[in-house]
């Protein structure tokens with residue numbers, strides 16, 4: 262089948278490649294002519310493992326095509342809208358791009374066409390789409406279906422190929438058959454599916470992301486409690502997770518929640534519940550928890566370096582800028598925020614990232630970025646690991662000891678090879694693991710001996 266897709270961003274490209282690999286022909290359109298030209302040459306505008314290879318394969322076998330023509334080809338029955346919903350004057354998830362794309366498709370596509378909105382919608386998004394529909398006043402309009410994505414950056418192709426679920430939403434009862442038809446497109450993937458009204462589907466998407474954000478925030482706050490009591494957060498999460506009602510997924514503490522989705526949706530739910538006059542203190546607190554956690558990471562480093570004012574004039578290497586490993590995305594990256602906050606506190610910051618340097622420099626032109634991790638650490642008083650890149654697990658600590666001035670390693674991701682770093686003379690502090698890393702040292706009152714591996 263020939264599918265049309267509007268919006269050659271991360272979600273659009275992964276969706277296009279995913280459907281092309283399922284045997285469909287996909288034409289991808291975008292307003293950005295430079296982006297389309299790059300894609301037509303096999304160059305994706307974002308890094309995603311496997312994307313460039315799949316793009317080149319799709320171009321070679323003719324299953325993928327790129328265009329700046331925004332109207333669907335005559336033989337395409339489905340048009341996927343994957344345009345961005347950035348923060349705008351109408352809220353944290355502005356629907357103006359989506360509304361414009363849907364309005365255009367409604368005016369040009371035939372009555373058998375199905376417009377599939379894959380962009381993330383705010384809770385009132387379906388209502389806004391319904392207003393677009395009534396504005397066109399077209400009785401034989403194409404069907405409109407929502408189909409949110411649940412793909413993680415860095416694993417997006419895998420998440421497309423093996424989704425936990427496929428969800429579609431119908432805008433009006435007359436769109437129900439089309440919502441089922443969209444489910445059929447994903448049928449070869451064998452995932453559980455759900456069809457519901459579009460308002461429920463918008464809440465499924467928002468609720469999923471807020472719940473994931475709440476889980477990570479829970480782990481982050483618990484890690485700081487562990488720091489205060491001398492407990493080991495890994496043992497704590499493992500112990501809590503043995504309860505089959507809880508589990509351990511998405512409970513890895515780190516420097517904070519980043520990315521284009523979770524932080525934005527944590528803000529969106531707070532604003533949207535307030536606008537709806539729904540008291541939702543739990544849902545609304547995820548964003549605040551994340552902000553507090555990021556501040557506390559800076560305070561912790563200050564404490565480790567000797568207390569108030571100790572960051573001033575210190576040279577600190579921040580390893581990692583991407584919001585997580587295996588992506589070059591720095592949107593809402595806690596690593597980038599950490600670098601900026603340390604700089605604001607008077608520290609002299611040098612950073613490194615194996616992939617995200619270009620996008621990090623665009624986001625923060627004042628950022629000092631070294632070409633290698635070792636160069637970032639040269640003459641540094643301390644090093645903070647902020648992104649869990651595999652190469653930071655395999656650092657040559659003997660070489661680093663020769664290059665660095667200080668001996669403090671603060672690992673917010675729990676990935677440093679602690680034995681190797683210690684052997685090279687470093688003091689390694691890991692978020693939430695004081696009882697493991699410094700047995701007996703600086704642990705107040707109760708130490709957890711059974712959780713200690715030291």
Ligand code: UDX
Pocket residue numbers: 410411412413414415470473477510511512513514515516517518519520521522523584585586
């Ligand atoms: C997220 C959702 O997971 C995905 O379903 C949705 O479609 C898009 O948003 P993504 O933004 O790629 O995906 O990132 P995700 O893997 O969810 O991580 C978000 C942030 O939380 C990252 O900064 C990550 O490092 C952090 N995180 C995640 C943790 O700190 N601990 C965890 O256990 C998991």
